[in-house]
Amino acid sequence: MRLLEARMAHRWTLTELAGELHLSPRHLVRIFKTTTGLPSMAYLAQHRVETAASLLLHTDQSVTQIGQAVGWADQNYFARRFKAYYGLSATTYRQRFTHNAIGLRPSARVPVRS
Numbered sequence: 001m002r003l004l005e006a007r008m009a010h011r012w013t014l015t016e017l018a019g020e021l022h023l024s025p026r027h028l029v030r031i032f033k034t035t036t037g038l039p040s041m042a043y044l045a046q047h048r049v050e051t052a053a054s055l056l057l058h059t060d061q062s063v064t065q066i067g068q069a070v071g072w073a074d075q076n077y078f079a080r081r082f083k084a085y086y087g088l089s090a091t092t093y094r095q096r097f098t099h100n101a102i103g104l105r106p107s108a109r110v111p112v113r114s
Contacts, residue, residue, distance in 0.1 A: 009071040048081075053082075055070070066090070
């Protein structure tokens with residue numbers, strides 16, 4: 001998991017990931033699914049889309065830049081994956097939820113009365 005997260009933008013294949021970990025692809029899938037509930041490539045896709053959502057809310061990077069940062073350089077592919085996961089386009093997601101993310105920042109704390 002740490003390897004996928006650390007090199008999220010890398011174009012991983014199951015064979016390459018298994019090789020990095022000195023495991024057979026089949027054994028890696030079995031271990032990964034037992035541990036996380038997801039196959040390794042599904043975990044990577046979920047991590048990418050969740051990271052993209054966070055970047056949309058907390059940075060001013062363009063949707064294209066965010067797609068590239070998380071490993072989906074093809075804008076159309078990124079758009080399809082994001083919409084499949086959240087049910088909204090990345091642009092709509094940013095427009096709809098950015099104000100909520102800003103309101104949750106620590107600077108918006110309400111003083112506590114004694």
